[in-house]
Amino acid sequence: MELTASKFRTKDLAYIAVSVALTAICSWISIPTAVPFTLQTMAVFLSVGLLGGRRGSLAVLAYILLGLVGAPVFAGFSGGAGVLLRPTGGYIVGFLFTALLMWAMERLPGRRLPVLGLSMVLGLLVCYAFGTVWFMAVYARDTGPISLTTALGWCVIPFIIPDLVKIGLALSLVSQLRRHVK
Numbered sequence: 001m002e003l004t005a006s007k008f009r010t011k012d013l014a015y016i017a018v019s020v021a022l023t024a025i026c027s028w029i030s031i032p033t034a035v036p037f038t039l040q041t042m043a044v045f046l047s048v049g050l051l052g053g054r055r056g057s058l059a060v061l062a063y064i065l066l067g068l069v070g071a072p073v074f075a076g077f078s079g080g081a082g083v084l085l086r087p088t089g090g091y092i093v094g095f096l097f098t099a100l101l102m103w104a105m106e107r108l109p110g111r112r113l114p115v116l117g118l119s120m121v122l123g124l125l126v127c128y129a130f131g132t133v134w135f136m137a138v139y140a141r142d143t144g145p146i147s148l149t150t151a152l153g154w155c156v157i158p159f160i161i162p163d164l165v166k167i168g169l170a171l172s173l174v175s176q177l178r179r180h181v182k
Helices: 010-028 040-051 054-067 083-087 090-108 115-143 150-157 157-180
Strands: none
Touching: 010 040, 010 054, 040 083, 040 090, 040 115, 040 157, 054 083, 054 090, 083 090, 090 115, 115 150, 115 157, 150 157
């Protein structure tokens, strides 16, 4: 779907801007660990779930680009290319792959709530995979190699239950709010 003036209105930009702001706020709610525990993934799920694949993916991309140019939108009020080049930067980039996968599933099986829930779970797995590979590569470059088991123990396993709770919350919010977002 192309982004022409007739298909992409001011209302779309406003929804995207609100989603970017929500994602930034959710990143600031942070518990520092090897990979900070934040609510960013829930914001990604909400963005795509409420706005649809096109606008939701653009919101995630805008969030990442805003952080890339230095706006303090990432965890710990940080921003800049350096954040993305750190071991945990792959999880932030992985948000875009999550959104794109959710968009693809929206285009194929549709936007029903069970399909949305499945797309969130699969998107989370894609984010975990991309982020973990990135983490291992950057960590190996900076500190020394670590095993996949160690990386999963630091970066994925502690987040599985909280991320599933975030998916549940996002699905609940989407089911309540979707009719208000056109």
